Every structure is written in structure tokens, then in C-alpha cells.
């Protein structure tokens with residue numbers, strides 16, 4: 001799927017994954033953006049679910065300004081890892097006070113533990129390691145579509161409980177250093193109920209809302225049965241056909257629709273390399289269960 005699809009005189013979209021994902025050229029990230037281009041960009045996000053803007057080369061202030069065009073921004077629950085001059089920017093990596101995971105990452109959609117989860121996220125490569133530290137995306141929309149009818153019927157209407165405490169426990173098992181930082185936040189985010197199958201409020205497409213490290217249980221199912229169901233759905237979602245791995249170049253900007261895809265990261269050698277990523281997060285505006 002390496003053909004070029006001109007969308008208008010300036011915005012060019014090139015599909016990059018088998019079922020989702022596209023590279024976008026011609027989108028101004030700095031300064032003014034015409035409403036027409038913005039509409040096209042948002043339409044592309046809804047259609048392709050993950051958009052890559054190579055070499056956007058943007059600073060934190062411009063990243064925040066660009067991100068705000070899509071809606072109000074979240075301030076991340078790990079406040080100590082936000083930029084002091086731009087609290088909307090959450091820092092990920094092993095530089096300064098950035099949020100650093102030295103263990104295995106886990107598939108998730110951002111801020112699923114909030115009553116209203118994030119609509120979309122933007123991720124920017126400020127310092128990228130020469131190997132590792134990829135961002136992997138899974139097309140949970142195409143994955144839902146390809147489930148058999150019996151499984152669709154089985155999971156229809158199921159509710160998963162997403163809990164920052166579950167994530168904290170998971171983090172302790174994989175990142176003992178994080179204990180202090182995460183302990184302080186679980187009181188602010190009590191467990192929330194989210195649909196296991198969510199429906200996108202714009203496209204109407206259904207997708208699998210599966211965040212294994214955050215989900216404590218599925219309502220109405222024994223813990224083991226719920227965990228086995230999550231494992232089985234995740235195996236389906238993360239088949240090669242519905243996964244796109246983004247290999248970062250410094251200055252790349254990637255935006256994804258949290259209502260349509262899951263993501264995770266590959267490890268990198270933190271003893272040899274630096275990694276610093278800036279993330280902004282578009283706040284959600286529709287309660288999960290009524291989407």
C-alpha cells in the first residue's frame with residue numbers, strides 16, 4: 001500500500017499499515033492552520049486512526065498550540081513528569097524527570113482509568129535512541145471487525161473495570177523504582193467502568209477497548225475467566241496484520257485516536273541511549289459507556 005493518495009493541493013496522505021495508519025505531508029504544525037486543512041486532517045485521523053507527520057520539528061509551545069486545535073488537553077496524572085513551562089506536555093523517557101519504564105510496556109489506550117478517557121494523543125520524538133523505543137500500534141477497530149459472530153455476541157455489552165491501582169500493581173511488578181511516584185495518585189482516580197467494546201462517536205465503528213494492565217476484572221465474570229478473555233482478545237488484536245510499529249526519527253510527530261487503536265512501546269538500551277518523547281493528550285468529551 002505504498003501508493004500516494006493526493007487529498008488536495010497541499011495535504012498528501014500515504015497509507016502505511018495493512019489495515020490502518022497513514023503518513024501525512026503538507027500539514028502545517030507551526031502557526032496558523034486553515035480550517036479546511038484541519039478538517040481534512042481530522043477526517044484522515046478518523047479514517048486511518050494513526051497519522052505520522054515525519055520531521056515535524058516542533059517545540060513544546062507549538063506542540064501545545066497545535067494539539068489544542070483538536071480540543072482541551074489533559075494534564076497528566078504524573079505531574080512531576082510534565083514540563084514546568086508547559087504542563088500539558090508529558091515527558092516519557094530516561095532524561096530528567098521524564099516518566100521512565102525500564103520494564104515491559106503494555107498495550108493500552110491513554111488514560112482509560114479516567115471516567116472520560118482521552119480522545120486522542122500526540123507523541124513527538126525530541127530525543128530518539130538509534131535502536132529500540134519504537135511505538136507499536138494495534139488496530140483494535142479492524143480486529144473487532146474480524147472477530148467471529150460468536151465472540152462478538154459473547155462480549156457484547158460486557159463492562160471492564162479500569163483501575164489505576166491495577167496499573168500501579170502492574171508497575172510495581174515490572175518497575176520497582178516507580179512505587180513512590182504512582183502511590184500518590186490512585187486516590188484521585190477510583191476505578192471506572194468502561195465498555196469492552198466501544199463505539200467511536202464520530203465514525204460509529206466498534207473497537208476492542210482492552211488494556212490488560214489497567215483492567216482489574218470484567219463485571220459478571222470470575223477473575224480468571226475475565227483474564228483469559230482479555231488474553232484471547234489481545235492475541236487477536238496484536239496479530240501482525242493489525243500492528244504497525246513506528247521507528248522514530250528525531251522530530252517525528254505521531255497522532256493517534258485512542259478511541260480506535262491501542263499502543264505500546266518496545267524497549268531500548270537505557271544504559272547506552274537517551275530517549276525523550278513529548279506527549280500531549282486530547283481530553284475526552286463523551287462518557288465511555290454512552291459512546
Ligand SMILES: [Fe+2]
Nearest residue numbers: 108109110263
Ligand atoms: Fe500511552
